[in-house]
Amino acid sequence: MKKLFILLCFWQIPLLAQDLGGLKGQKPVTVSGGLNLGFNTYSNLEGRQRLDPFSWTISASPVISFYGIQMPFFFLINQQSQSFSGPFQQFGMSPSYKWARLHLGYRNLSYSNYTLAGRMFFGAGIDLNPGKFRFSAMYGRFQQASLRDTTRNTFSSLPSSFRRMGYAVKVGVGSSQNFIDLIYTKAWDEENSIKIPIAEGITPAENTTLGIVSQLTFFKKISWSTDIGVSGYTSDINAKDLTGTISLDSEFLKKLFLLKRSTQVGYAANSSLRFSSRFASLQVQYRLISTDYKSMGAYFFNNDVQEILFSPSFSFWQGRVNLSGSYGIQQDNVSKTKATQTTRNIGSLNLSVQPSAKFGMMMTYSNYGTFQNNPDRIIDTLKIQQVNQSLVVAPRFAWGDRVVSHSINLMSSYQNSTDYNTVSKQLLEFNNLFLSFNYLRNNMKQKFTISPGGIFIKNFLSYGNTQSMGVSLNISKNLKSFSNSLNVNYNQNYYKENANGYTFNARWNGRIRLSSKQQLSLSAALLYNKDLKFEARNFTEVYTQAGYSLNF
Template structure:
């Protein structure tokens, strides 16, 4: 195998680092003109960690390397108040170096003017420009109640279909793509609590950016989006918000013009040339919320058509409709808090599929804390999925499921001057019920998890002891397993916290179809010593023994060890 090309030219990589740091330093003068005199010209901080791992397989298949080492560092350079984090990782298998010189950007601000340069991500609204990373520039102006913004940049860098450097490196090349550039403009009026914004976004692939596309399915696209974003706060406790978007997306701009595709929205011809591959999509959401000291309530409605896309956003769950109600209530001077939500979701809102799937999601949470000694959390959730169609659905393919979850977690805490006692429990029940008689043998599932833990703590002596019991039962058609076990964790600090040690162990007895099926035993001894504020030494030794009477390949005994050193500067 040939050595990757990136290792054949180390000076080019070093040059990129030096150039990036120089660019960062120059840009730092424009970040905060008012406070440059108070900043240090140059400073460095961060951490360096070195670890050596040892592994010994006593029984069973060997899973790890007998010896492994890792050197990692996260230095942060500061040039006139501009932080430049860098991460370095070197181990026995790989090397990596990342830093701000690869995707550097800045956003200096002066009064009501903010300028963006380099790699930036801006959000004008959820359905237009919504946080997509770009390389370019932008500006935001907020004089008084005016809200003006604009940006232009590259959203995708051209990737040739057959790159020689990947062939020489003997690694799979990335998928080819066209260079994609775009711009967005926002015009609005209002404040942070009440405003209305109009947004226009446009992006297009450069046909000439790829000379020989190897994959004929790769085609240059084009997109134009018109959006509205608004929010209104009224009567002190009420807030109404809305976000709308209309998108015209053309797949393959090399196709011939076709004005008929925009019959539903002919005004979009002002923004984009309609072609045979142009599709129009709609997206919108609106919410009304009420908020007070004791009660919070929100109603949200969202609908996105199947054709909706925006090159200014990464991803949309489209072709769906959602309705969600989320209440929250505070009772008895905050001693009881009740919250919940109910949602209805439906796909196929564009009626392009033969079937429609609906989901109903409900949840309720109750937190009770009458005093400092007792508290309890109770939670319930229910998720239902069903399917219907205009034609008869074959019974063996029909989807109809109900998933339920219940959690109860009480806690007792006794706080003394010298000793603290904590008794906590956790019980969880999960159920997946498939109504389809054909698929339920593979998807029906019931799980019960229960934990009981006690913690004995002496804070002044830095001593704690935590024993616990646990049980797990899984019920699956034709395959039932159970595990019952005990855990104990002990920790002790010495020399005013400079040395901290811990010892833990847990044992699980496993059962299969009601019969004993082996056990799992884990132990671990570890210690950390910090002689000074900048140095730290660590040592840990662990073992795992697993015995399985049914599957012999699961029988193994392993020993682990790790030595580490850390430096903070």
Template sequence: MLASPVALGQDLAALPQQKPFTVTGSVDVRTIFYQARGISARRQPFSYVLSGSPTLNIYGLAVPLSFTLSEQDRQFRQPFNQFGLSPTYKWVTLHGGYRNLTYSPFTLAGHTVLGAGLELTPGKFRFGFITGRLSRATTVDPVSGALTPFSFSRRGVAGHIGVGSEKSFLDLSFVRARDDSSSVSRATRQEASKTSAVNTAVLPAENVVLGLSGKLSFAKNWLVEADGGLSVYTRNQGSRLKVEDALPTAVSNSLGRLITLNGSTETYSAWQAAAGYQKNGNGLKVRYRRVAPGYQSMGAYYFQDDVENLTLVPSFVLLKQHLRFNGSLGVQQDNLRRQKQLTSRRFIASATATVDFTERLGVDLGYSNFSTDQQPGAVQVSDTFRLAQTQQSVSVAPRYTYAGETWGHTVLLSLDRATLRDQGPGGLGRLGDFTSLNAFLTYQLTWVPRRFTVGATYNFTRLELAQGNDGNRGLQLTADQSFGPKGDFRVGLRGSWLRGLRVGQESKLLGGGLRISYRAGKHHTFRTDVAFTGNYPDSETPQLRRYSESRGEVGYTFSL
């Protein structure tokens, strides 16, 4: 669990009026019991979780904390115990422990760092940096338990400097990170190399990324914004191949002080830009994004690389806010360097609309279309193996809501249909064609003076495949009652009966649960929850087995 968001500090002049020390937040403990019959257990029979998000306030200095502890951290495969804090005073923020920060979309973008950092935001100027460990060394695969793939400990530093406000600004950011080749023993690396292919060997890498982000708002409602990144990535620190003489000596010498340059060093770029108009919910924006093949930043977990897209994004509000529309229309393609055998081109279209006929009655509409067509690239390929697909989805959700002093009613109907069709010659991919239909009708009744709520939902799901049809249909019921002058004691019941279809065979799916909670004063909440799920096929087969699962939870929350 990552650290909680930063809380703002208060002015030094107000210190005499502040309490010297206060604590807010909550601490929660849960014990979970589990049992399965007829199938392999999906979790441990007993587990516990202790979590909390307290915030210390010392004369207006806010120090938010967060933590999660469980019995699973005794094993390697679940290193979730993390702590962090970000005390803030005026325009100064300190970071310590596990922190998750974003400086730009192409440099430090949501990566968790275990370390220390500083943020300064005096007026329109801003400056920040953080240094520490991006990931720790692992010597076993957490899934298979084998020695491959392992990973090195990775450390780095990131920073940004900028000027401006939310409407118009210019930011420069960077990331410099490298793997510690000594963090995994030589014996482990040698053992892993025996079972690894040459092209999948784990090698210590280095990375330097520079990013530039900016936004300009003008004429009140017009804007232009852009982000760019340039990544220099060395895939093997120990490579003996010499880097080609492609850079001027001055540039090579300067860059060589930041990163090891050798034959495994490559440079990648990524950028995106948008321009548009926005006023009172009406607007039009044009977006362009290009990420070169292989683009990486050690300050981000994942990039969809080798992609280029151009998108038109309209939005408007009509009929005195009763009609709201948002859409997206664009084209996308890969194979930017023309090195693949085929180039995939996609047509992308989506739209959502909300119509409020009255204060109580309305409908939500949605549509999306994704068409893919592959064209010959560097190598001519037979049409038999080309991919051409169209995926469409349509959703309609009318709703009715009434909230009175005594009674409340909510009716919601949702219909969602999606299809995938192979448009290519030969039809080899038509085994993957499918049509799915999801529908549910929900009614909820609330008796306001008695704090009583009851609801019923009818579900229908059907998935049509070339191999056969799957789906289920049935009824789910819920009831919730609060007791006491303030509703401190609460009881909830739920039950379901479904008729399922799997691999052409039918079965009954039964479920039920009970949840009880009690709030004792301002600080203490006790709760318990038990649930049961069972699958009972009409005719049991190896693919469709009879089984049941039971789960119980006892929890306590202390609110500060």
């Protein structure tokens, strides 16, 4: 017998700017939110049973407001779980008064991309911005201590982790348009927070980062932004001290970082110069992240990358024609520790034309190339040299009046991937052609919409071409308190120019408005798939759904 699963009280207060100065105008306590009931049925007329014949869900999202401070809850009940779970709570608030703001509980702050970058923590923080002075600080727990659940499958349970604490300070001067900030962050694992599992071999770590963030605006048209970070990441604080000659001043590094044999010092920088006017703009951006760059104040870095990017844009004919593009070069092996260096050329071009309200067109072209600097020194199976191109053309037409309107949307795209590796090209090289047509007629007075369409897809592959052609029809009709729509799709599939089966699906959706705060939803769907090559892929399925929602 299936038991009840309850996920109770996912509680997180996303308040970012609660102004304590306005408490007099706030109601002491208010309650709002919503309640949803859902019932689903599933019938399999042919093929393998994939879902439960019947399922249900009850959810509620009440929001209690105390003097304007919102406390949202989430409550969910269904029949999927084998046990009772909860509560799980995350509570946080950020009240402010004039130029001061306080952060309490579960919060996330962003000082820069390479230091404290939105990492969730449980603790306290403060922002002070009187005039041109900028100050912010935080202290809290970034990660709870946890032990791997050895009673479960190894791949399905999370690895053990230490409790991770940290603090950060940001000091700067300026305004939102022109400023410079200095940032210092430090985080560490508490070694005694868990009993280290010998089988896992995890070690407590420590991290210190320094950052500089600035933005300057000149003549209201030129802006220059910079983000620089230096990080010392020690993966094992119990490792032996680092000795010997150090490339930088060892006394300075010893004061700045915890230097162990497991310490990696990394650097990262991002600088962007932008010129913008009424008719044109140009942005030049440079990004550099070393191989070893890590920060406990951020979730993820795409490191070992060096990139320069040019992005111009132009506007003509009073904004009716817009042209933009970009070209960049991206490389790895920043720290020169690899035998080869991989380079990517990144280019794109976008054109938008809207000469009148009746006609418009969008065109996009992109080219991405990847290659290595010394391919002759690499064995054939490991060579990387690829070029990916794509072209999209999408014209649109519209006509009619305020009562009856018509529109036609066309789209064609071509994608090409060329692999110059003689071994992998058989699997990675392909060409794709996509065509679609859609007509829409909308009668505002009758609240009736009809939209037929068609689609064509063809993939040119080395092991055999595939193809799909289909038609669709969407119809909707709205009444005073009742709206419904019908969607029908049919697709014929081909493999090596031979018919390989088809797919048919139809779905009806209805919605009844019972009152200004209540509504009832209904839907029914039929999905039929026929595969001439693999009988196991043949199935016929019917779905129904009924739901009730209440807003209070």
